[in-house]
Amino acid sequence: MLFVTLLLQYVFSQTVSTNGFCGPTYNTICPDSKCCAAFGLCGTGDQYCGAGCQSGFGNCAGSTPTVTTTVASKPSGVPLSPDGSCGGVNGYTCSTGNCCSASGYCGNTEAFCNVANGCQQKFTLGQCSTTPVVKISPDGSCGGVNGYTCSTGNCCSASGYCGNTEAFCNVANGCQQKFTLGQCSTTPVVKISPDGSCGGANGYT
Secondary structure, X not given: OHHXXXXXXXXXXXXXXXXXXXXXXXXXXXXXXXXXXXXXXXXXXXXXXXXXXXXXXXXXXXXXXXXXXXXXXXXXXXXXXXXXEOEOOOOEEEOOOOEEOOOOXXXXXXXXXXXXXXXXXXXXXOOOEOOOOOOEOOOOEOEOOOOEEEOOOOEEOOOOEEEOOXXXXXXXXOOXXXXXXXXXXXXXXXXXXXXXXXXXXXXXX
């Protein structure tokens, strides 16, 4: 009984994620029965609900959860796009399965359908996506202006570069969790003495 009480207290102390991030680092749980992936983002599908899914911070019922999507039927008087353009002067709406991008064109990729990229819900029959856009680093840099995230197995260092050593992955060294798919390490950094000295300003062990 005590365990159940403590568990309920823990669950209700968590808040529902409003930015798509989840897990112990953020102490937030995913909304709308989404899964909290090992790398700390809410979503659906095997990448989020499969191996490493964090059951304490979202739904992990099955590696491929059933997602029910309600697609709005075409309201009367709504002009469907005849040429791939949408919004703007003509006010065209994209056909089912496509989204209206910020630049006024129909398509079905993240560039068109994600709210973070400017998806226009008013001219989209389905739902624009609110899943955070993860831009995997193409050049080894991370964070900063581009907001790149390091690929799996690497961490984003305080100086904005991807790597997999303690210098990159330890929180004590400034690992940036927001731009790291896995978890930054909180294990204390042990600096082995190179010269026989210990403690003091250098903190050598």
